Amino acid sequence: MDENEFLADRFEAHRGRLKAVAYRMLGSLSEADDAVQEAWLRLSRTDAGQVENLAGWLTTVTGRVCLDMLRSRASRREDPLEEHLPDPVVSPAGGIEPEHEALLADSVGLALLVVLESLTPAERLAFVLHDMFAVPFEEIAPMVGRTPAAARQLASRARRRVQRTAPAPDLDLTRQRQVVDAFLAASRGGDFDALVAVLDPDVLLRVDTPGGLRVVRGATDVAGQSLLFSRSTSTTQLAYAALPALVNGTAGVIGTLDGRPFSVMSFTILEGGIVGIDILADPTRVAHLDLTALGI
Known part of the structure; x- marks a missing residue:
């Protein structure tokens, strides 16, 4: 196995998690795939041997890509009719398919994704990365151009809105x-x-x-x-x-x-x-x- 194949195999081991990050950030399955592909392209142009924590590096890069996509989307959106529901993930009634398990971990229902759509891009990034994927605020802060304390406040505001408008549903x-x-x-x-x-x-x-x-x-x-x-x-x-x-x-x-x-x-x-x-x-x-x- 050559170096490129080895790197590709390492990336594939993280693909499910990265798509889960991107889906929560973007609410679009196709855009989530695009964000994950961009993360791969950036990895392939990087000296991966210098990356100590590949999972953390890829999560951060994917978050940055999604943040840019959200900001671009917000700048283009002028007509309120452009608002829409996030893409649903559909599985048979008997159970979630294996390829959807990482995507839907932590009960990511459409109602929660709708609330995430109402957040600013920076709030969404801080909440998703910290509350859902345990990324430290010290790593989130430079992504949004804030101090760690300010990044914590972004996540706190987002959390309050989520708790107020998307309460945890019955799971039975x-x-x-x-x-x-x-x-x-x-x-x-x-x-x-x-x-x-x-x-x-x-x-x-x-x-x-x-x-x-x-x-x-x-x-x-x-x-x-x-x-x-x-x-x-x-x-x-x-x-x-x-x-x-x-x-x-x-x-x-x-x-x-x-x-x-x-x-x-x-x-x-x-x-x-x-x-x-x-x-x-x-x-x-x-x-x-x-x-x-x-x-x-």
Whole structure:
């Protein structure tokens, strides 16, 4: 094995962790792959023999790449309609696929990623690297041009926002599925009261459509939207089905029409009630998801 092959093998051993860093930073699977590839290119141009802690070096480099990508994205974004849900990671209902385990460690649900999208690039970097990957603030500080104390403050502000707006959901998958099934049954049956009963009073519905992100809040309004959608699918000539799946490690649903996927639904459940529903309903984005493990 020559030196390049040896270096490539060492890099591959860290790829899963690096993609996990990049996914949390960017919320985009394709951009996460791009960031990891850039980290490899930078490593290949470096004297790796001088790198004492390769895992730490690669994590830092990936973080820097993602920070630059976030800043570039922010400078281009002028229209609020450009806001969208992060890319979902979809697995069969029976369990997370091995290649997704590192990506979804620490229960990285869509609701958490949405909150991360609201942070400044520097806050997001400080929170992700420190709170999720235990990178010391002394290493984060030069990346954001701050002192370690200031980097600590960035992470603290981000942490407070996460705790306030994305509380830790119930982790019992069996209970999650029971709640989701109750929601679907009430929706199909046109039972408004049963829908409201399974929804938290302040439930938040986010629907990512080709026209932008639509937001509905409150059990009454969300139940009404669900019944409206149920009626519309029941009158179409296409066969609608809701296939159980795991979306970012939690109970979710893939909506299909005549066997073709058209939506991905993710549920955030807290104390037995649905506090959040995130729906990716952009046909272009859904078409790019890898759903082969679900047989569709």
